Amino acid sequence: MIPRLMKMRFLLLLAACVACSAQAGVKIQQWIAPSGAKVLFVESHDLPILDVNIDFAAGSIHAPADKAGVAGLTHGLLDAGAGDWSEDQIAERQVDLGARIGGSVDDDRASLTLRTLSSRIERDGALELLQTILTRPLFPEAVLARERARSIAAIQEADTRPDHIAGKRFAAAIYPGHPYGVSASVESVGRIGRDDLVEYHQRFYTARRAVISIIGDVSRADAEAIAQRLSGGLPAGRGDAPLPAVTLPKAETVKLPHPAAQSHILVGMPAIRRGDPDFFPLLVGNYTLGGGGFVSRLMNEVREKRGLVYDVHSYFSPRKLEGPFQIGLQTRRDQADAALKVVNEVLAGFLRSGPTAAELKAAKQNLADGLALRIDSNAKLLGYLAVIGFYDLPLSYLDDYPARVKAVTAAQVREAFARHVKAENLVTVVVAAD
Amino acid sequence: MMKRTLLYPALCVALAATGGTAVANPYEKQLANGLRVIVKEDHRAPTAIQMVWYKAGAVDEKDGTSGVAHVLEHMMFKGTQKVGPGEFSRRVAAAGGRENAFTSTDYTAYFQMIPKARLAEIMALEADRMGRLALTEKEFSSEIKVVMEERRMRTEDEPRALVGEALRAVAFQAHPYRRPVIGWMNDLEHMNWKDARDWYRSWYAPNNAVAVIVGDVDHNEVFRLAEKHYGGYAPRALPERKPQREPEQAGIKRVTVKAPSKLPYLLMAWKAPRLEDVDKDRDYYALEVLATVFDGHDAARFSKHLVREQQVAQSAGAGYDGTVRGEALFMFDGQPAEGKTVAELETALRGELKRVQDEGVSAEELARVKTQTVAAQVYKRDSMMAQAMEIGHSEMTGLGWRNIDKVLEKIRGVTAEEVQAVAKKYFRDDHLTVAVLDPQPIDGSKPKKPVVQRHAR
Numbered sequence: 104m105i106p107r108l109m110k111m112r113f114l115l116l117l118a119a120c121v122a123c124s125a126q127a128g129v130k131i132q133q134w135i136a137p138s139g140a141k142v143l144f145v146e147s148h149d150l151p152i153l154d155v156n157i158d159f160a161a162g163s164i165h166a167p168a169d170k171a172g173v174a175g176l177t178h179g180l181l182d183a184g185a186g187d188w189s190e191d192q193i194a195e196r197q198v199d200l201g202a203r204i205g206g207s208v209d210d211d212r213a214s215l216t217l218r219t220l221s222s223r224i225e226r227d228g229a230l231e232l233l234q235t236i237l238t239r240p241l242f243p244e245a246v247l248a249r250e251r252a253r254s255i256a257a258i259q260e261a262d263t264r265p266d267h268i269a270g271k272r273f274a275a276a277i278y279p280g281h282p283y284g285v286s287a288s289v290e291s292v293g294r295i296g297r298d299d300l301v302e303y304h305q306r307f308y309t310a311r312r313a314v315i316s317i318i319g320d321v322s323r324a325d326a327e328a329i330a331q332r333l334s335g336g337l338p339a340g341r342g343d344a345p346l347p348a349v350t351l352p353k354a355e356t357v358k359l360p361h362p363a364a365q366s367h368i369l370v371g372m373p374a375i376r377r378g379d380p381d382f383f384p385l386l387v388g389n390y391t392l393g394g395g396g397f398v399s400r401l402m403n404e405v406r407e408k409r410g411l412v413y414d415v416h417s418y419f420s421p422r423k424l425e426g427p428f429q430i431g432l433q434t435r436r437d438q439a440d441a442a443l444k445v446v447n448e449v450l451a452g453f454l455r456s457g458p459t460a461a462e463l464k465a466a467k468q469n470l471a472d473g474l475a476l477r478i479d480s481n482a483k484l485l486g487y488l489a490v491i492g493f494y495d496l497p498l499s500y501l502d503d504y505p506a507r508v509k510a511v512t513a514a515q516v517r518e519a520f521a522r523h524v525k526a527e528n529l530v531t532v533v534v535a536a537d
Numbered sequence: 538m539m540k541r542t543l544l545y546p547a548l549c550v551a552l553a554a555t556g557g558t559a560v561a562n563p564y565e566k567q568l569a570n571g572l573r574v575i576v577k578e579d580h581r582a583p584t585a586i587q588m589v590w591y592k593a594g595a596v597d598e599k600d601g602t603s604g605v606a607h608v609l610e611h612m613m614f615k616g617t618q619k620v621g622p623g624e625f626s627r628r629v630a631a632a633g634g635r636e637n638a639f640t641s642t643d644y645t646a647y648f649q650m651i652p653k654a655r656l657a658e659i660m661a662l663e664a665d666r667m668g669r670l671a672l673t674e675k676e677f678s679s680e681i682k683v684v685m686e687e688r689r690m691r692t693e694d695e696p697r698a699l700v701g702e703a704l705r706a707v708a709f710q711a712h713p714y715r716r717p718v719i720g721w722m723n724d725l726e727h728m729n730w731k732d733a734r735d736w737y738r739s740w741y742a743p744n745n746a747v748a749v750i751v752g753d754v755d756h757n758e759v760f761r762l763a764e765k766h767y768g769g770y771a772p773r774a775l776p777e778r779k780p781q782r783e784p785e786q787a788g789i790k791r792v793t794v795k796a797p798s799k800l801p802y803l804l805m806a807w808k809a810p811r812l813e814d815v816d817k818d819r820d821y822y823a824l825e826v827l828a829t830v831f832d833g834h835d836a837a838r839f840s841k842h843l844v845r846e847q848q849v850a851q852s853a854g855a856g857y858d859g860t861v862r863g864e865a866l867f868m869f870d871g872q873p874a875e876g877k878t879v880a881e882l883e884t885a886l887r888g889e890l891k892r893v894q895d896e897g898v899s900a901e902e903l904a905r906v907k908t909q910t911v912a913a914q915v916y917k918r919d920s921m922m923a924q925a926m927e928i929g930h931s932e933m934t935g936l937g938w939r940n941i942d943k944v945l946e947k948i949r950g951v952t953a954e955e956v957q958a959v960a961k962k963y964f965r966d967d968h969l970t971v972a973v974l975d976p977q978p979i980d981g982s983k984p985k986k987p988v989v990q991r992h993a994r
Contacts, residue, residue: 149581150581150915150918150919151915152915152916152919190845191836191841191845194834194835194836194841195836195901195905197834197835197836198834198835198836198905198908198909199904199905199908200908201908201909201911201912202912203912203916218916220912220915249845249848252848252874252875253844253851253874255875256799256800256851256872256874256875257851259799259800260798260799260800260872262799263797263798263799263976263979265694360980361797361979362797362979363693363694363797364689364693364694365686365689365690365693365694395630396626396630396635397614397623397626397630398623398626398627398630403623406683407622407623407679408679409679410678410679410680410681410682410683410686411682411686412683412686413683413684413686413687413690414690433686433689433690434686435685435686435689465627465630465631468630468631468632468633469630469631469633469634471633472632472633472652473633473634473635473652474633475582475583475584475633475652476584476633476634476635476650476651476652478582479581479582479583479584479921480581480582480919480920480921481919482919482920
């Protein structure tokens with residue numbers, strides 16, 4: 104199947120949509136479990152299912168540079184044997200329960216998710232499994248050796264892909280000397296031993312570093328018990344050293360060779376932390392620039408008018424520290440310069456003048472009225488709960504969202520962009536450059 | 538140690554407890570012009586999805602204009618007699634909505650996710666482009682470039698996509714599934730606006746479409762709106778559809794693709810039956826179960842045996858889609874682990890097949906498939922999009938939404954003997970096509986055309 108657009112361009116919304124207490128009737132409750140873990144809960148009995156997300160402040164920013172990849176391997180091996188269960192037994196148990204355990208690791212967070220039926224036997228079994236994986240992982244040597252080899256093969260394969268090469272180089276260029284710019288390498292993964300995983304788990308998978316989000320067919324009392332059960336067996340944990348500050352890069356253009364038919368182009372810089380008061384002006388402004396799918400300026404100028412690309416987009420991805428502002432596109436390699444010129448003109452024009460009155464109105468309409476679509480399932484809401492909880496956003500975030508969007512002025516957009524997107528810091532990466 | 542609970546009965550209870558109100562849901566009405574409207578009410582949130590599915594996909598194309606179904610999909614956003622180019626997207630966005638479209642071998646579909654109060658105006662927009670598309674040479678000449686960029690991104694620079702394309706082109710000699718949905722580059726280069734117009738005139742008729750609406754709506758109100766907006770079009774005679782069945786394959790086929798990569802990639806495909814008669818085609822259900830035994834979940838055989846135990850595979854998968862308008866394939870794919878060859882991976886995959894042929898599958902494995910099926914049925918109700926997709930796909934491929942639950946029930950009734958029987962029956966080398974990615978180094982900045990070599994062995 105071939106969608107007309109492959110990617111959803113609402114990264115900023117998702118990232119930002121910090122707290123989506125849904126429409127009327129959806130209420131976020133929050134408390135601290137006896138273990139010290141923070142808990143967010145939405146009670147919803149429409150479907151007989153339960154969704155749980157646990158975020159630990161255990162993302163790759165916490166990994167030492169010479170052991171880059173340890174965050175991912177620790178997370179990946181949680182279910183490789185835990186408590187009395189082997190890797191195969193954990194897999195079988197999960198499937199027999201009809202449960203789905205998943206997860207991901209990004210710069211800030213290491214996450215585990217559970218979806219289970221809410222009926223007693225399935226729910227209890229699934230929670231027992233998740234608790235065991237979280238609190239009593241074994242990190243068997245043999246499994247580590249296998250997964251280290253698979254990681255290295257995956258890195259070597261990814262290093263042949265133009266989109267991956269561009270993303271990796273871009274991160275390194277905009278975060279020089281900073282953990283946000285470090286990617287796992289064959290060498291760094293090769294240095295990771297079992298002791299590293301054990302230590303990483305003990306240090307970062309602790310109750311006080313955990314935010315537990317729960318939505319579904321359970322009562323408040325049940326949710327309290329679930330949160331304590333999942334986090335009660337975790338170590339208390341130590342305090343953190345402060346995160347290293349992000350320094351802004353100098354503007355530069357990096358060109359890398361590759362035999363691909365298309366050049367992959369990224370333009371951007373570190374831009375915004377979560378909780379920054381400029382968030383809403385940047386959100387609204389970026390909708391016009393390159394976030395609003397088919398109706399953005401970049402899409403209109405580069406794709407609709409000139410037919411230079413299939414995909415062009417821009418987004419802000421707020422993080423604990425300054426997350427990136429990024430424009431991305433791919434185009435036939437002999438027209439890369441022409442496409443990049445249009446992109447730079449559109450960006451410069453937007454930085455100079457901001458949105459027109461009509462553009463501002465359209466952006467606000469879509470963002471404010473479209474909120475309902477982004478929170479109309481338990482799975483979607485869970486993602487928002489997690490972000491609200493992890494980044495300490497106000498519980499009223501979703502309720503406030505439409506009004507905050509509608510209050511943004513064109514002057515605020517211009518000023519916010521001027522503060523966060525500066526020509527002297529913009530880095531351009533072109534892979535498969537002629 | 539682990540105690541195996543009796544999960545299956547409990548799951549059934551969970552399902553029954555929540556499915557009870559849905560007896561009459563979805564609702565269907567056919568307009569006088571042939572358009573069928575299917576409404577699934579879901580009142581959990583104040584939103585709705587409209588999807589319009591046209592039974593016109595790559596399978597209906599002719600040699601020389603491959604990709605035209607997908608190109609027309611792009612052109613559907615470029616204006617009608619009343620609505621200017623790009624205006625469709627602007628209006629959906631102004632309503633707070635999100636929209637897109639997709640084309641497959643078997644159909645083309647358009648959808649909008651919107652706040653429920655905006656359904657009437659969005660339906661008016663979708664209805665407008667069903668019969669009044671402008672389709673000018675100017676808009677076409679710009680958009681065809683976009684589609685060629687899309688092909689470069691999805692296929693030319695994606696080694697595994699090239700392997701899939703080569704496999705289909707070799708596996709099918711007669712059937713139109715031999716052509717890629719996105720079209721051959723040369724066909725795109727020589728397509729003109731009249732090709733797209735002819736496609737639109739041939740297939741975009743109310744009697745060749747199904748509208749699916751899921752969300753916080755009243756079905757009678759939706760039927761009334763549909764009558765108002767879609768009811769004015771007259772039905773049209775559709776082009777004749779010939780079966781174009783693939784002749785029986787008489788010998789293994791092999792093809793190699795060279796492209797920039799580090800890991801090799803292996804794709805194996807056997808000709809398999811498609812589901813035609815929901816009641817009689819037992820083999821379809823058994824093959825579905827077999828695919829799940831190999832690769833349906835974390836405890837499935839490929840990842841347990843090939844990735845974790847033997848460590849012959851970096852990754853390994855199996856897939857079977859028998860609900861298609863054309864020919865079905867049962868596929869294996871995978872990347873060999875570091876230090877292993879494609880030949881070793883092929884041998885290992887064949888070993889898994891032989892094990893089922895010789896020893897069958899266990900009761901535990903069968904129970905797992907059933908548990909997965911039931912749980913998935915509950916989970917999908919959290920997603921309006923998943924529900925709308927399921928209804929539309931079932932309608933386009935001839936299954937029909939009324940049979941969706943029946944198919945799941947039949948899958949739950951499959952026996953171990955039936956699984957073993959289909960493993961013996963369908964996986965003959967004479968019906969097999971094997972495609973392999975031969976990795977090329979990426980050093981050197983000049984573009985190299987991917988090379989596809991066909992050879993019989």
